[in-house]
Amino acid sequence: MELHCDKKSAIDVVHTPIQHDRTKHVEVDRHFVKEKIEKKIIRLPFIKSEDQLADILTKAVCGKVFYDSLTKLGIGDIYAAT
Known part of the structure; x- marks a missing residue:
């Protein structure tokens, strides 16, 4: 499944293992999406x-x-x- 995203920073948050102060409120969602990306269930291609x-x-x-x-x-x- 492809989830088209027009924010490069959102794509970077999922691909970067470092937790930033600004991402604390999305930590559970980030791990869920990261797990699905690693299993190749979803992709996050950039779109203008x-x-x-x-x-x-x-x-x-x-x-x-x-x-x-x-x-x-x-x-x-x-x-x-x-």
Whole structure:
């Protein structure tokens, strides 16, 4: 399974065995993900922010980004008459 991530720092936290003060609150999740990566169950490939399709589900984006993402996801005009 691939979990596309647009934050290199988040990918580095999982791959780096050193615990940083800023990662204490995600320590259990980090170990869970690290274990799955080592077992090759999941991969964390980097993806550019403009190609991150999940953004339309998690944050406010401008209309152009929203409609471009809908097109990439294969979702047609939801307001068109059927």
